Amino acid sequence: MAAPRIPNLNTLRRGRGRGRGGLRGVDDNGTRTTGKDRVVQGTDNDASVSRLSAVELGYLDDPYATALTDPGNATRRLPIINRGTYVRTTAIDQLVAQFLGPYSPDATHKKQIISLGAGSDTRVFRLLASRQPSDLVYHELDFAVNTTAKIHAIRSTPRLQKALGIDSSSQDVTVSEAGDSLHSSSYHIHPLDLRSLSSSTSPEILPSVDTTLPTLLISECCLIYLLPTEAVEVVSFFTERLFPPTTPLGLILYEPIRPDDAFGRTMVSNLATRGIQLQTLHKYATLKAQRTRLHEQGFVSGQAVADIEFLWERWVGEQEKERVSRLEMLDEMEEWQLLARHYCIAWGWRDDAAAFQGWTMLQAQPGDV
Amino acid sequence: MSDLDRAIEQLRACRLIPESQVRELCYKARELLIEEGNVVSVDAPVTICGDIHGQFHDLMELFRVGGDVPDTNYLFMGDFVDRGFYSLESFLLLLCLKVRYPDRMTLIRGNHESRQITTVYGFYDECIRKYGSANVWRYCCEVFDYLALGAIVLGASSELEPTGSGMNDTTQSTMPIDDGELETEVLNSRGEVTMSTYRQRQRAASDISTDTQNISPPRDISSGSTQTGPPIRNGVPGTGASGDGNGSLATSRTGAVLCVHGGLSPLIDSVDKIRLIDRKQEVPHEGAMCDLLWSDPDEIEGWGLSPRGAGFLFGGDIVKSFNHLNGLSLVARAHQLVMEGYKEMFDGGIVTVWSAPNYCYRCGNVAAILELGEDANNGGTVSRSNGEYGRSNGVGELNTVVSPGRRYRVFEAAAQDTRGMPAKKPVADYFL
Numbered sequence: 001m002a003a004p005r006i007p008n009l010n011t012l013r014r015g016r017g018r019g020r021g022g023l024r025g026v027d028d029n030g031t032r033t034t035g036k037d038r039v040v041q042g043t044d045n046d047a048s049v050s051r052l053s054a055v056e057l058g059y060l061d062d063p064y065a066t067a068l069t070d071p072g073n074a075t076r077r078l079p080i081i082n083r084g085t086y087v088r089t090t091a092i093d094q095l096v097a098q099f100l101g102p103y104s105p106d107a108t109h110k111k112q113i114i115s116l117g118a119g120s121d122t123r124v125f126r127l128l129a130s131r132q133p134s135d136l137v138y139h140e141l142d143f144a145v146n147t148t149a150k151i152h153a154i155r156s157t158p159r160l161q162k163a164l165g166i167d168s169s170s171q172d173v174t175v176s177e178a179g180d181s182l183h184s185s186s187y188h189i190h191p192l193d194l195r196s197l198s199s200s201t202s203p204e205i206l207p208s209v210d211t212t213l214p215t216l217l218i219s220e221c222c223l224i225y226l227l228p229t230e231a232v233e234v235v236s237f238f239t240e241r242l243f244p245p246t247t248p249l250g251l252i253l254y255e256p257i258r259p260d261d262a263f264g265r266t267m268v269s270n271l272a273t274r275g276i277q278l279q280t281l282h283k284y285a286t287l288k289a290q291r292t293r294l295h296e297q298g299f300v301s302g303q304a305v306a307d308i309e310f311l312w313e314r315w316v317g318e319q320e321k322e323r324v325s326r327l328e329m330l331d332e333m334e335e336w337q338l339l340a341r342h343y344c345i346a347w348g349w350r351d352d353a354a355a356f357q358g359w360t361m362l363q364a365q366p367g368d369v
Numbered sequence: 370m371s372d373l374d375r376a377i378e379q380l381r382a383c384r385l386i387p388e389s390q391v392r393e394l395c396y397k398a399r400e401l402l403i404e405e406g407n408v409v410s411v412d413a414p415v416t417i418c419g420d421i422h423g424q425f426h427d428l429m430e431l432f433r434v435g436g437d438v439p440d441t442n443y444l445f446m447g448d449f450v451d452r453g454f455y456s457l458e459s460f461l462l463l464l465c466l467k468v469r470y471p472d473r474m475t476l477i478r479g480n481h482e483s484r485q486i487t488t489v490y491g492f493y494d495e496c497i498r499k500y501g502s503a504n505v506w507r508y509c510c511e512v513f514d515y516l517a518l519g520a521i522v523l524g525a526s527s528e529l530e531p532t533g534s535g536m537n538d539t540t541q542s543t544m545p546i547d548d549g550e551l552e553t554e555v556l557n558s559r560g561e562v563t564m565s566t567y568r569q570r571q572r573a574a575s576d577i578s579t580d581t582q583n584i585s586p587p588r589d590i591s592s593g594s595t596q597t598g599p600p601i602r603n604g605v606p607g608t609g610a611s612g613d614g615n616g617s618l619a620t621s622r623t624g625a626v627l628c629v630h631g632g633l634s635p636l637i638d639s640v641d642k643i644r645l646i647d648r649k650q651e652v653p654h655e656g657a658m659c660d661l662l663w664s665d666p667d668e669i670e671g672w673g674l675s676p677r678g679a680g681f682l683f684g685g686d687i688v689k690s691f692n693h694l695n696g697l698s699l700v701a702r703a704h705q706l707v708m709e710g711y712k713e714m715f716d717g718g719i720v721t722v723w724s725a726p727n728y729c730y731r732c733g734n735v736a737a738i739l740e741l742g743e744d745a746n747n748g749g750t751v752s753r754s755n756g757e758y759g760r761s762n763g764v765g766e767l768n769t770v771v772s773p774g775r776r777y778r779v780f781e782a783a784a785q786d787t788r789g790m791p792a793k794k795p796v797a798d799y800f801l
Contacts, residue, residue, distance in 0.1 A: 043801035050800070079489065081798050088800065221801050256799070262708060262733030267799060270731065276801070325678055328489060331480065333665075333676055334706035338732055343800055 037193075039275040040225045041143050044119030045073060047221070050085045051122070053077035058327050059086040067157040068120040068150070079328040080336045084308055084343065086324060088254055091311045091345050092220065095252050096123070098358030099216050103131050111355070112213040114139040116194060116234070117222030119146050120153075124187055129163035134186035139209060144180040144191035151175060151182050151189060183208055195226065198233035203242060214248040214355035224255045225276075228283045232297065239298040239350070248355035251299055253346040257307065259285055263338045287344060287365060294348030301356065303348040304364030309340035314363050373469050380462040383425055383455065388500055391461065395508035397468050402515035407644050408627075409517045411475050413525035413773070415442045417628060417739040419703030419722035420479065421463075423453025423491070426783040427726050427736065428462070434558050434780045435738050438466045439473040444520055446703040446722070447479020447630035447662070450509075451490035452729050457499055460509060478516035479630040479703065480662040480679070483652040514649050518661050521640065522626040522701075525773035526744040529554055532562050532776075551774060558780035623744055624698030624770030631704045632719075633683050633691055634660030635672050640695050654679060665705055666719050685715035692718055698772040701739060710737025710779045717772050727782035731798075740776040 048069040055065040056074075059082050077085070100111055115121060118140035128134055140147070154160045155175070158167075166173050166184050173184045180191035188208050197205065209215075217238055223231040235251065243249055258264045259281045271278065284290050287305045294303035306314070316324070330336060349356040376386045376394065386394070416435050421428050435441055449463055450456035467474045480486060487493045487506070496506035528550040549567030557563050627640060636657040637643055646658050653659050663680025666688065667673060673682035688700060700719040706728050712721045726736035 046798075046801040050798075077798060081800070084800055263731070264733075266727060266731055266733035271799065325676075329486065329678055331486065331490070331677060332706075335729065335732060338706075 036275065036277075037143065038145075041145055043221070043225075043276065044117075044142075044146055045070070048120040049073050049075055050077050050081055051089070054082045054085040054089070057082055059083070059324060060089055062122055062126065064122040064125040064160060064163060067160055068122055068153055078332075079330040080332050080339055082328065083312070083324065083330060083336065084339060087308050087312045087316065087340070088220075088343070088345070091306075091308075091315055092218070092252060092254060093123075094315065095345070095347055095359065095362070096127070096216065096218075098362065099214075099250060099356060100127075100131075100136060101358060104135055105133055106135070110135055110137070110213055112137045112139070112210055112215040114141065114209070114215060114217050114238070116141050116217065116219045117225075118142050118150075118218075120150055121220070123218075125160055125163040128165060128186060132165045134165065137186050137188070137208075137210060137213065139188045139190060139206070141190045141192055141194060141206075143193060144178070147182075147189045147191040148178070148180045151179055154182070194222070194234050195230050197237040198230060200237070206242065209242065211243050211247060214351075214353065215243065215250070217249065217251045219252070220254040221256075223253065224278045224280050226279060228280050231280050235297045245350075246352065248349065248351040248353050249299070250347065250349035250351070250356050250359070251294065251297070253290065253294075253344075255284070255290075255344065255346075256281060256342055257285060257287065257290070257344045258342050263342055267342065287346075287367065290344060290346040291348075294346060297348075299348030299350050301349050301351045302359060303346070304359070304362065305344055305346040306363075306365035307341050308343045308345070309337055310365040311345065312340060373465060377462065377465045377469060380458055380465060381429070383458050385457060385499060386461065388505055391500075391505050392508055394461065394464055394468060395512050398464050398512050399515050401468060401471055402512070402517070403649075405517050407518045407646055407648050408640060409475050409477070409520040411442070411444055411520050411522050411628075412743075413522055413741045414743040415444050415475075415522055415525075415741055417522070417626075417701050417722055417741065418443060418445045419724040419737075420448035420706075420728075421445065421453075421459055422448055422481070422725045422728065423450055423456030423459050423495070424725050424728075424782075425453065425455030425458045425462075427453075427724075427780075428459050430558070430726070430780055430783040431724055431736070431738060434778050435740070439470040442473050444475040444522070444628055445477070446628055446701070447477050447516070448481045448703060449476075449479070450492040451481045451487055453491075453725070454495070456492045456495050457505070464512065475520055476516055477520055477628065477630060478513060478518055478648075478652075478662060480652060482513035482516060484510050484513075485651070510651075514651065518646065518648050518658060519627060519629040519640075519643055522628060522741055522773075524744050525623050525626060525741040527623045527771040527774055528552070529742055529774035529776055531565075532556060532560070552772070553775045553777070555777045555779060558778070563779075623773045624692070624696050626699045626701055626741065626773060627695070627697050628701045629661050630702060631660065631662045631680055632664035632666055632700070632702050633681075633687060634664060635681060635683075636660065638691065638694065640697075663704075666702075666714050666721075668714075685718065688715045688718040692770075696770060698770040699775075706732060706734060708732075708734040710735045711739065711777050720775070726780060730782075735779050735781050737777045737779045740778065741773050742776070 051060070051062065052065045052069040052074055053076055054060045055062045057076070096113070101109065113136060115123070115138070119142055121140070124138045124140065127136065127138065154164070161167050164184065164187050173182065175182050182189040190206055192205065223234060226234065239249060256267065256278060259268050268278065268281070284293050287307065290305045291303040347359060349359060372390070376390060379386055418431065432438070445463060449460040453459070463474070463476060467476055481490060487510070493503070493506050496509070497503060529552070531551055532554060550570050551565060552568045553566045554562055555564040634657045637660070642657070643661065648658060652662055660680045663675065663677060665675060665680065665682055667682040667684060669682055669684040670686055671684055672687065675682050692698065692700065699717070701722060702719065703722055705721050705723070707721050707723045710723055713719070720739065722737055722739050723734070724736045724738055726734060728734055
């Protein structure tokens with residue numbers, strides 16, 4: 001038996017071309033921007049392309065997805081990716097909705113959301129469009145290259161302005177000369193490297209944040225790119241320095257977990273070939289480690305976590321599950337379970353004012369795995 | 370060298386053949402496949418393979434580990450295309466080999482061999498990208514419609530010849546239990562035995578039933594064996610290790626093995642019913658043909674709804690009675706990713722074989738192929754009337770069929786440097 005001939009290297013075709021982040025290289029004025037940072041900035045493109053795919057196939061209803069995704073990058077994702085995007089988005093939507101409570105224009109119920117590494121996320125448009133006049137203030141933090149692209153999209157898309165309740169002539173809106181920051185009554189975009197928060201002593205680094213409002217921090221695949229110490233410092237900036245201890249604070253994390261099994265090891269090595277390092281992955285490798293992390297970072301009133309598979313099984317109603325299952329034939333049940341077990345949502349809160357009471361009703365995943 | 374041999378050479382090098390040649394190949398394949406029944410009869414020895422999914426370089430690794438065609442007699446249980454980046458190269462090579470060596474290559478249909486599924490999972494896009502039109506996709510889909518729905522393996526030996534014995538006297542073989550026969554053996558890709566199980570040698574048909582068991586793969590297959598001596602190139606893959614028969618007190622009566630991509634159907638209680646299906650069509654959304662390609666075994670009783678949205682789940686009781694009624698000793702199927710490459714369930718009544726290592730370049734799993742040896746006691750003649758063992762003899766000792774000896778060869782994804790993967794390997798999607 002002869003071993004088959006080794007295929008000719010030169011004739012091998014490349015796999016499908018991966019869209020380059022359309023935003024990359026637009027603006028590099030951040031002095032600390034390194035090659036690695038650009039790779040992290042580019043991950044936003046993955047997320048927005050996945051979102052658009054899920055929207056176009058009917059998983060999600062999001063009229064703003066098109067405006068915030070480079071049309072040249074639009075790609076149909078695999079069914080398991082679409083389902084994962086759906087579960088991630090709707091689960092965080094539920095947590096956000098429980099935090100905000102029913103819409104109320106009464107100023108005493110006002111709440112605040114701060115999204116870390118928000119990128120091209122559409123949540124702010126979906127929320128503000130349905131809550132006018134606004135009963136919340138929404139802040140987004142990201143690298144200037146990403147905020148500039150987003151502000152450009154807002155300026156050129158009336159639909160986005162309408163959702164925010166602003167128009168380009170409005171005096172309510174201020175955009176910086178560089179086009180990388182935006183401030184309006186209920187929406188603020190801050191161009192900054194999260195790592196600068198840890199060294200900052202001035203609260204002016206985040207203008208317009210109201211430190212008295214019950215506030216929800218969101219990190220969707222963001223803190224995981226920082227060094228473990230940096231990630232801790234970023235959260236501590238909010239919990240210990242920016243907000244007084246009496247202000248109710250909550251944190252939602254969405255991140256990969258379980259790097260130590262065969263799937264996890266492959267994930268780490270595949271992402272490494274793209275230059276992506278999930279730097280806190282091993283420190284917060286399990287559901288239990290994520291719960292402990294939340295407690296240690298001061299979210300002492302409650303900590304909960306669930307992987308994406310659990311959230312699909314328990315948080316999505318039977319009827320909705322049936323609807324979603326019908327959208328595409330999902331043949332890869334085993335692969336879906338593998339993938340979905342390697343991502344989790346963790347949520348924790350500190351709260352003397354019942355601002356996070358809605359979260360106590362939500363079902364978390366038991367166990368220490 | 371014939372055009373066909375040239376095409377095989379070219380495809381082995383992962384180079385595509387011209388569209389006109391694909392058209393001709395598909396035409397020839399169809400002529401061949403139309404003559405096959407829904408359930409193809411295959412004589413042991415045979416090497417049974419699960420899903421490939423366009424992972425061409427891993428298919429080459431499979432041939433390296435399992436032996437080349439036509440030296441090894443292969444049975445592929447479908448899902449040649451979709452997901453991987455080389456569905457065309459993989460399927461066209463298998464098809465060429467089928468046309469060139471029709472008696473040494475059996476291809477049955479998987480649920481991905483379908484127009485509808487290939488438009489979602491990549492094969493259609495790959496055809497457009499590589500040939501510039503949907504023509505080749507159309508030719509291939511026409512071939513899909515003619516693929517058999519299952520296969521019956523006859524004449525498999527109940528006992529494996531221990532790997533390496535007779536090949537190399539210095540080989541330390543595992544210590545068999547007294548008077549036991551080697552029932553299963555697991556080998557890594559270097560040909561080292563990592564696990565073996567024995568069953569008591571058959572004295573009477575009534576003694577054997579207690580010895581069957583589920584074989585669980587060892588946790589770390591790549592760690593090598595603690596049971597064997599130095600690594601050597603063991604055995605001749607695919608030639609099947611047949612028992613020499615000298616020690617057998619009773620003539621082995623190994624039941625037939627049914628091979629199907631997915632599993633059983635509530636509409637099918639006998640192998641003969643599969644033969645009655647009009648298969649030459651796109652895979653339907655429901656019904657017996659759909660179930661055979663879509664169903665999964667599960668730890669339930671009876672039948673259950675499948676989360677895949679097609680086919681059913683079926684429990685151990687279903688498998689047991691189906692095997693009993695049809696004189697089968699084993700159902701071999703593919704369709705489900707199993708991290709260790711193979712998984713036996715229900716007292717060894719069914720096995721899942723998965724042959725796509727590191728599936729989708731993401732899952733981190735190993736792959737396996739299953740070798741069934743030839744029963745030398747049969748003297749080369751095997752019963753053609755499968756499914757008749759039990760029924761024709763009523764209740765009696767012949768109803769108790771012995772499961773075949775099973776040799777699993779486990780292998781990992783092709784090493785990229787040696788198998789010519791692109792320098793930058795394809796990147797799987799994650800949530801970022």
